[in-house]
Amino acid sequence: MIMKNWKVSQDELLLNGHVACQGCGGALAMRLALKALGKNTVITIPACCWTIISGDVLYHALKVPVFHTAFETAAITASGLKAGLRMKGKEDTTVMAWAGDGGTFDIGIQALSGAAERNEDIIYAVYDNEAYMNTGIQRSSATPWGAWTTTTPVRHPEDKPKKNIMEIMAAHGIPYAATATPAYPEDLIRKFKKAKEIKGMRFIHILAPCPPGWKIPSDISIKVARLAVQTGVFPLYEIENGKKYTINYLPPEKPPVVEYLKVQGRFKHLKEEDVELIQKMVDENLNNLLRKHELTHGTLENIPKPEFYK
Amino acid sequence: MSFKKVLTGNHAVSYGAMLSKVEVISAYPITPQTQVVELLSELVADGYLNAIFVTVESEHSAMSACIGASAAGARAFTATSAQGLALMHEMLHWAAGARLPIVMANINRAMAPPWSIWTEQNDSLSQRDTGWMQIYVESNQEVLDNIILSYKIAEQVYLPVMVVLDAFVLSHTSEPVEIYDQEKVDEFLPPYNPQYKIEPGNPIGYGALAAPDTYFEFRYKIQRAMENALDLFEKEGKLFGEIFGREYGLVEEYMMDDADYILVTTSTITSTAKVAIKKLRERGEKVGILKLRVVRPFPFEKLRHVLSGRKKVGVIDRNISFGHHGIFYQEIKSALYPMENRPPVFGYITGLGGRDVKVEDIIDIYEDLKKRETVEDIIWKGVKL
Ligand SMILES: Cc1ncc(C[n+]2csc(CCOP(=O)(O)OP(=O)(O)O)c2C)c(N)n1
Ligand SMILES: [Mg+2]
Numbered sequence: 120m121i122m123k124n125w126k127v128s129q130d131e132l133l134l135n136g137h138v139a140c141q142g143c144g145g146a147l148a149m150r151l152a153l154k155a156l157g158k159n160t161v162i163t164i165p166a167c168c169w170t171i172i173s174g175d176v177l178y179h180a181l182k183v184p185v186f187h188t189a190f191e192t193a194a195i196t197a198s199g200l201k202a203g204l205r206m207k208g209k210e211d212t213t214v215m216a217w218a219g220d221g222g223t224f225d226i227g228i229q230a231l232s233g234a235a236e237r238n239e240d241i242i243y244a245v246y247d248n249e250a251y252m253n254t255g256i257q258r259s260s261a262t263p264w265g266a267w268t269t270t271t272p273v274r275h276p277e278d279k280p281k282k283n284i285m286e287i288m289a290a291h292g293i294p295y296a297a298t299a300t301p302a303y304p305e306d307l308i309r310k311f312k313k314a315k316e317i318k319g320m321r322f323i324h325i326l327a328p329c330p331p332g333w334k335i336p337s338d339i340s341i342k343v344a345r346l347a348v349q350t351g352v353f354p355l356y357e358i359e360n361g362k363k364y365t366i367n368y369l370p371p372e373k374p375p376v377v378e379y380l381k382v383q384g385r386f387k388h389l390k391e392e393d394v395e396l397i398q399k400m401v402d403e404n405l406n407n408l409l410r411k412h413e414l415t416h417g418t419l420e421n422i423p424k425p426e427f428y429k
Numbered sequence: 430m431s432f433k434k435v436l437t438g439n440h441a442v443s444y445g446a447m448l449s450k451v452e453v454i455s456a457y458p459i460t461p462q463t464q465v466v467e468l469l470s471e472l473v474a475d476g477y478l479n480a481i482f483v484t485v486e487s488e489h490s491a492m493s494a495c496i497g498a499s500a501a502g503a504r505a506f507t508a509t510s511a512q513g514l515a516l517m518h519e520m521l522h523w524a525a526g527a528r529l530p531i532v533m534a535n536i537n538r539a540m541a542p543p544w545s546i547w548t549e550q551n552d553s554l555s556q557r558d559t560g561w562m563q564i565y566v567e568s569n570q571e572v573l574d575n576i577i578l579s580y581k582i583a584e585q586v587y588l589p590v591m592v593v594l595d596a597f598v599l600s601h602t603s604e605p606v607e608i609y610d611q612e613k614v615d616e617f618l619p620p621y622n623p624q625y626k627i628e629p630g631n632p633i634g635y636g637a638l639a640a641p642d643t644y645f646e647f648r649y650k651i652q653r654a655m656e657n658a659l660d661l662f663e664k665e666g667k668l669f670g671e672i673f674g675r676e677y678g679l680v681e682e683y684m685m686d687d688a689d690y691i692l693v694t695t696s697t698i699t700s701t702a703k704v705a706i707k708k709l710r711e712r713g714e715k716v717g718i719l720k721l722r723v724v725r726p727f728p729f730e731k732l733r734h735v736l737s738g739r740k741k742v743g744v745i746d747r748n749i750s751f752g753h754h755g756i757f758y759q760e761i762k763s764a765l766y767p768m769e770n771r772p773p774v775f776g777y778i779t780g781l782g783g784r785d786v787k788v789e790d791i792i793d794i795y796e797d798l799k800k801r802e803t804v805e806d807i808i809w810k811g812v813k814l
Contacts (some may be wrong), residue, residue, distance in 0.1 A: 159629045165496065176643055179634035184627045186500050187636035189519055193495040195485060199453065199497020199505075200627060202481040206452040206503045209441075212629045230493070233486035 127308050128154040137180035139172045142337030144327030144344060145246040146172055147301035149181075149217065152244060154340075155311030158183060162203070162350075163197050165227065166190035167219030168253045168329075169246070180346075191226040193218040194234035194259050197241040213242060213315055220261035224282050235291035238319045243286070245322075248329035256332045263352075264400065266385045273388040280400060285324055285358065292361035293320040293415040298353065300326040302344035306355055306367055325354045334384020346379040351405040356412070364411035369422045376401050424427040430570065431613070438599030438608040439464035441569040442508055442592070444606070445576025447478045448614045449532070451506040453498035455483035455491045457513060460546045461596040462536045465508040488513035492520035492531075499529035500635065502626035504580065506532070510596065511538035511552040518556065521589075525560025527636055530583030530590075530621070533561075533577060537696065537747075538596045541783045545782020548596035548693070550748035554756045560651050562590040562658060563725045565695040569604040570675065574803055578669055578677060581618050582661045586654040596783065598697040602788040609673055617672050639798030655726040662723050668748075677730035681720040682735060684710060690742040690798060695721045698745055698779075698786050705791035716795055721757060728788075732764045740771040743798040744793075747780040754778075754806045775801060779810040786811070 136347040139146035145168055153160065163186045168181060170187060174180045188196040193216035201214040218227060223245040231243065250268045251257040254335035258268040260282040269307055271277040288296045295317050309326070314321040330341035335343055347353035349370040356366045376398045380386040389397075413419055436444065442465045454473070456466040483494045488509050495505035499568035514535050514625065524531050539549035553563060562583070564575050572594050582605075594600060627635070639647060662679050670676025682701075682750065684706055685691065686742040694702050699720045708715050736742055742765075748753025753759060754803060758776035765771040777794050778787040794810055801808075 160500075161627050161629055172638060173634055176634075176637045176639040179632060179637070181634065182632045183633050184629070185634045186492065186497070186627050187634070188496070189523055192490070192496075193488040195493040196497040199455065199494035200501050201497075202453045202455075202483055202494065203498035203501025203503035203505070203627075206481060206498070207501060207628075209501075209629060229486060230490050233490055236486075237484065241809070273570060318486075340499075420734055 121261050127151070127304065130154060132158065132182040134182065134245045136178070137172050137174065139168070140330055140337065142328070142340035143168070143172070144331045144340055145169060145248060146327060147324045148246050151301055151304050151307050153181070153183065155220055156213050156215065157186060158313055159211065160215060161186070161200060161218050163188050163193055163200060165193040165218050166253065167222050168248070169217060169219070170253065173299060174260045190222055191288050192230055192429055193227055194239070194243055195230040197243065198234050198237070198239040201240055201272045206208070211418070214240070215242040216245060217244050218247070219247055219252070220249060221251045221259040225266050225283050226258045227281065232291065235288060235320045235322070238293065240318055240320070242314050242321045242323065244325060245326045246327040248327045248332055249281070250332050252329050265389050265397055267388060268385070276388065280363070288322045289340070289358045289361040291320070293322060294318070294360055295321040295357070297357040298324045298326070299356055300344040300355070302341045302348065302355065303368070321338040331386070335382060342409045343379070343382060346374070346382070350374050350376045350379045351401050352376060355403055355409055356408060362415070364408065364415045366408060366412045366422045369424050371424050387409060404407045430657050431607055432608050433605045433638070435603045436569055436571050437464060437601055437603050438569045438594050439536070440468050441572040441602065442604050443468035443472065444608055445573040446506045447472050448573070448581050449577050449618060450504065450607060450620070451478070451480055453481050453483065453495065454507065454534065455494035455498070455503045455505070456507045456509065457485055457488045457491045459488070459510050459513040459676070461538060461600040462510045462513070462534070464627060465534060466620040466772045488516045489520060492517040495531045496520060496529055498529065499524070499531050500527065500627045502621065502623050502628070504621045505531045506533070508534040508536070510536040510630050511540055514552050514556060515540065516749060518559070521556050521559040521561055522538065523630045524589045526647070530580065530587055532579045532583060532590050533591065534572070534576065534592045534594065536596050536600045537593055546596060548598055548747070549781050549783060550756070553593045554593060554748050556591070557725060557756070560588060561725065562588055562655070562723070563593055564723050565589065565593045565721065566599070567598060567697055567699045569606045572599065573606055573608070574673065574675055574677065577614060577618055578665060581665050582658055584621050585661055586658045587623070587649065588654050590622065590656065593696070595697045603744035611803060615674055617669065658724045658759050659728060675694045675702035676677060677722065679723045679731050680735065683718040683720065684737065685719060688715050690714070690716040690795065690796065691719050691736060691739050692716065692791070692798070693719045693721060693742060693743045693744040693757065695724070695757060696747070698747060700787055701786055702745070702791045705795070708788070709795055727760060727764065729764045732761065733768055736765060736772060737768060737770070741798055742772050742774045743777055743794060744774060745777045745794065749778055749781070750808065758806070773804050775804060775808060776806050777808045777810050784811055
């Protein structure tokens, strides 16, 4: 990271004293998201690690209000908050649902689909650590193929590909959907800023490394998230109105997916043929996405390939 | 000027919500509640009510939307029945635990399977311990009045209220209902202005993890709020009477003054029982009715007071706690237990799944009660054996 290019707000709305693990991608993502959204924001958080991170009931490590809600209700609680604030003349307040992958891809998808279909005027951010981490690393439908979790032990690792939540959201035709990760902070902040200015349902899918869940040392979570983007496992892109696809970043040369897998304990049982299969799936997904970008823009030439992220 | 309109129970709910100037409504259709939300969406669309109507994809979400809206300081309303109420269950705890004064109408309907759409109280009584206040009403006027009254009480103790009415017997039956002057309602029910709410610039976290050293007190405070609500029901019910001409208490006493035998009823069975009791009185029987209105908080003191010195009490339950007894029967027994000379209490279960309870049935129950020597906990009335 070249710090002289750091152009983001110095305001910290996530305070010291939160109780996230070291290297928690979810905590980093919140810190950055709030730099973009600012103080005129209210948040609702369903059951997930973030239930704990902001502090126990007598403390609060965020400089914005939070209403904690039930596991499957982030999208609808946010919709209710928005309706209430509108009736109280606070139309301009940003209402954000901040949920884990379990609360989004699985148990919360009904309320999320409802809110998306109604085009509720909320930002829905999912920090995706690819399992139920709060309850001790059980699989979710966001867990990638081949990964170990406590409910997909190495004898039976995850045998379904990760659910494509972005396509599900795009199918609702919502004004804005984007992927982001704290490894690309300026991209993440730009997306939250852009989302803030759009009216209607906005969805931001954040890949958030979890050191204990992914079995990585806490000091490499940014590196792992960066590898996810560079290998094409987690491309950074935006979908506007369910139709307009824009890839935000392509690495100048794409490292093989094994580079991403081999640094994580949750993949260490994988055999060579497993890695090959994952490479195939990743390539196919990325190609699909490239085709959609090309369909939107008529070219692939306009995809930025910033060197300094290498 | 107030005026009278012929309304179904469901539409009385809608007009009650309109007069209460609810600000956010979120509901999901279910028989026999649908007309409540249909009329409310029309009232909002036509500008009679300045509110946001959130057309959600489930009852679980309807309650969650009300929770979000109420947390932001808006007056929130919903209505449901049976399966819908059961689906809300988790969020009913949430509304009460978060101390949000949401008001909901629940149309009593029997739980499936087998499917039924007819009246029974097991749906609402299964939610008895969620921290919601519950009022069981008997007429369409009482429906409308108690929506307004509920907000008045809920917003003082920060607990939600469920107004409970019978499927079809009230929900789809028309009666003349007085719709009050909005100004008078405004005078009785001022705008909701909570002490604590989610507002930008005020960074408070609500409802995060409470360890054993803090959780207990949150629960203690809910119980205290319930207890405080008992007095409020009497005080506000009286004030309601002064302003609108209809007074409400925790219970309603009917021909009880000199009565040796008391039938305890709830909801519309009360009206049937009133006709029966008139006939019995003509025969010289000393019998009266005690209608339970407010069931949470439970009016222990009141019940002890009005039931003391009676010869026998018969509780009529349109509900059952499987493996135990009729639910109101249990509760009346528990209320009377500390009394020195408590009257014997008999439990009658009738009308499940909406089976009609007729005037003759009540007369039968009374005659059974009068002649029965030893206490029976469950006396089935009207079941085909
Ligand atoms: C209805 C319900 N079921 C189960 C739970 C238990 N639970 C709490 S958090 C959680 C997992 C959350 O996973 P995710 O949404 O991915 O967030 P993370 O913990 O990974 O941050 C589960 C299963 C719950 N709180 N509520
Ligand atoms: Mg997770």
